[in-house]
Amino acid sequence: MAEVVRRELVYVLTAVVVIIMIVDYFFAVPAISAIAGELNTWATVISTMALTLGAVNIIRVHSRNVRKRTPGVWYHSAWLIFIFAFVLLLGLTNINNPSANPIYKWIFDYSYVSLGQTWYAITGFYIASAAYRAFRARNIDAALLLIAGILVMLKNAPIGEVIWAQLPVLGGWFNDIGQMPAMRTFLIVAAFGLLAFGFRTLLGRERGFYGEVGGG
Amino acid sequence: MIVAGRQTAFVFLIVTVALFYIFLEMARRGRRIPIRTFPAIAAIPEAIGRCAEMGKPLLYTSGYAMETLSNPDQGPQTLASISILSHVARLAVKAGVKLYYFTCIQDSLPLVEETLRTAYLEEGKPEEFDPLQIKYQAGQSPYLNAVLGFMQRERPAANILMGGFYYESVVMGEGGNTIGAMQIAGTANTHQMPFLIATCDYCLIAEELYAASANITQDPWVLGCLRGEDIMKIVILALLIVGFVISFTGTTFLIDVLKR
Numbered sequence: 001m002a003e004v005v006r007r008e009l010v011y012v013l014t015a016v017v018v019i020i021m022i023v024d025y026f027f028a029v030p031a032i033s034a035i036a037g038e039l040n041t042w043a044t045v046i047s048t049m050a051l052t053l054g055a056v057n058i059i060r061v062h063s064r065n066v067r068k069r070t071p072g073v074w075y076h077s078a079w080l081i082f083i084f085a086f087v088l089l090l091g092l093t094n095i096n097n098p099s100a101n102p103i104y105k106w107i108f109d110y111s112y113v114s115l116g117q118t119w120y121a122i123t124g125f126y127i128a129s130a131a132y133r134a135f136r137a138r139n140i141d142a143a144l145l146l147i148a149g150i151l152v153m154l155k156n157a158p159i160g161e162v163i164w165a166q167l168p169v170l171g172g173w174f175n176d177i178g179q180m181p182a183m184r185t186f187l188i189v190a191a192f193g194l195l196a197f198g199f200r201t202l203l204g205r206e207r208g209f210y211g212e213v214g215g216g
Numbered sequence: 217m218i219v220a221g222r223q224t225a226f227v228f229l230i231v232t233v234a235l236f237y238i239f240l241e242m243a244r245r246g247r248r249i250p251i252r253t254f255p256a257i258a259a260i261p262e263a264i265g266r267c268a269e270m271g272k273p274l275l276y277t278s279g280y281a282m283e284t285l286s287n288p289d290q291g292p293q294t295l296a297s298i299s300i301l302s303h304v305a306r307l308a309v310k311a312g313v314k315l316y317y318f319t320c321i322q323d324s325l326p327l328v329e330e331t332l333r334t335a336y337l338e339e340g341k342p343e344e345f346d347p348l349q350i351k352y353q354a355g356q357s358p359y360l361n362a363v364l365g366f367m368q369r370e371r372p373a374a375n376i377l378m379g380g381f382y383y384e385s386v387v388m389g390e391g392g393n394t395i396g397a398m399q400i401a402g403t404a405n406t407h408q409m410p411f412l413i414a415t416c417d418y419c420l421i422a423e424e425l426y427a428a429s430a431n432i433t434q435d436p437w438v439l440g441c442l443r444g445e446d447i448m449k450i451v452i453l454a455l456l457i458v459g460f461v462i463s464f465t466g467t468t469f470l471i472d473v474l475k476r
Contacts, residue, residue, distance in 0.1 A: 025219075026218050026219060026225075026226045026229075027217060027218060028219050043286045044286065046323060047284050047323045050322040050325060050326070051322050053322060053325045053326065053352075054354055057325065057347075057350065057351070058354075060347070061352075064348060072369070116355070119361070119387075120357070120383060122387075123383050123386060123387055126386045126387045126390040127386050127411070129390055130386050130389065130411060130414045131414070133393070133414060134410075183406045186404075186406045186409065186421065186422040187406055187422075188449075188452055189449060190404040190422040190425075190426075192232070192445045192449060193404065193422065193425070193427060193445065194292050194423070194426060195232055195233075195445075196236060196423075196426060196427075197292055197296060198292070199233060199236050200437065200438060200441055201295075205435065206299060206429060
């Protein structure tokens with residue numbers, strides 16, 4: 001019984017919040033705008049608080065690896081826990097502005113940021129291997145994709161202009177105009193899908209993410 | 217009263233919601249609303265069966281999604297993904313397949329835990345649920361690293377990538393291909409659809425991600441919404457054609473109305 005009441009309460013709260021946000025978007029009612037602003041602040045606070053849950057999850061997962069001496073993994077986990085505690089302590093030494101601590105700033109700027117950028121740069125190789133798989137002319141559709149892909153690549157590669165001065169123009173057409181109607185179509189239909197999803201959530205019929213199965 | 221520039225949008229919203237309501241009422245009264253089967257959803261039991269046969273785990277992840285449920289574009293994709301997760305989790309529990317969920321979206325953690333816990337409970341195996349099946353990593357690149365590391369170490373037989381993906385989509389898709397995993401994906405992020413289509417065996421694109429629960433449950437309420445969506449798509453298409461034709465006359469009437 002308590003479980004049913006708890007779930008119904010979640011549906012009602014969701015519906016109330018959705019209605020407030022919609023009214024705030026379309027109507028200039030100062031009182032509603034104030035409530036919507038407050039709700040947005042709450043969302044930010046809840047999201048930030050949820051970081052604690054994330055931290056607990058990380059510590060639990062990796063401390064288990066260390067405890068069980070999971071082969072090939074546990075020493076990475078031990079290092080992660082050490083760095084986690086170290087950076088946390090550094091941040092706490094100047095809680096109002098952790099970046100003022102030069103060691104904290106160095107770790108963030110020269111390891112986290114640069115490693116992240118390295119990963120992003122590596123994406124190019126993954127895209128190349130994915131393109132190799134996608135660009136095989138197995139049928140007429142794939143052949144058309146291959147031709148368009150080659151034209152766009154030649155538009156971006158300096159050699160394209162050397163081969164023929166109009167190649168970048170042709171590739172640019174595919175890049176800027178040819179693909180746009182398809183992408184906008186996806187955007188429009190996705191917006192309607194999102195609207196329907198929101199409507200079902202508002203009515204409490206989209207319950208999968210409440211821990212129930214699928215719709216009502 | 218209505219904020220300037222949002223009047224037409226408001227009318228569209230009301231008309232769309234009215235259509236949803238009309239069709240869901242019709243569906244509730246027994247009118248049959250046919251819906252095509254999404255190959256990606258139909259392939260989920262096959263993916264889980266593959267994991268069971270090979271004795272390997274199943275990997276499920278919802279993408280970067282700007283690391284929050286609060287983002288208006290990405291949050292709903294994560295929620296839709298968790299809806300699909302509830303279906304996947306039940307099938308996995310039934311088949312005795314261990315499911316691992318990777319995320320970097322901290323505020324989705326309680327929802328995911330509740331979803332997985334309920335799946336185990338409803339399948340009569342609550343004792344088998346381990347909260348550490350859910351693996352959180354803060355930040356996009358660490359999350360991506362964690363997923364790739366898991367793929368290399370545990371060699372899941374199937375990967376399900378559903379949600380708001382960014383650059384990690386192509387890396388995870390290719391990583392999954394390297395280990396020979398069956399891959400099912402879905403996203404409404406137009407900039408990542410090509411990567412998922414190129415790297416995965418099955419893919420839900422755009423609104424299919426949101427409609428997946430209708431495909432799974434065949435709930436008349438959800439099917440009614442889908443029919444309403446289809447009608448609105450036809451209306452938009454008609455507006456596009458009319459706008460295209462009258463643009464040659466130099467008339468700005470339609471643009472003026474839509475801008476209101």
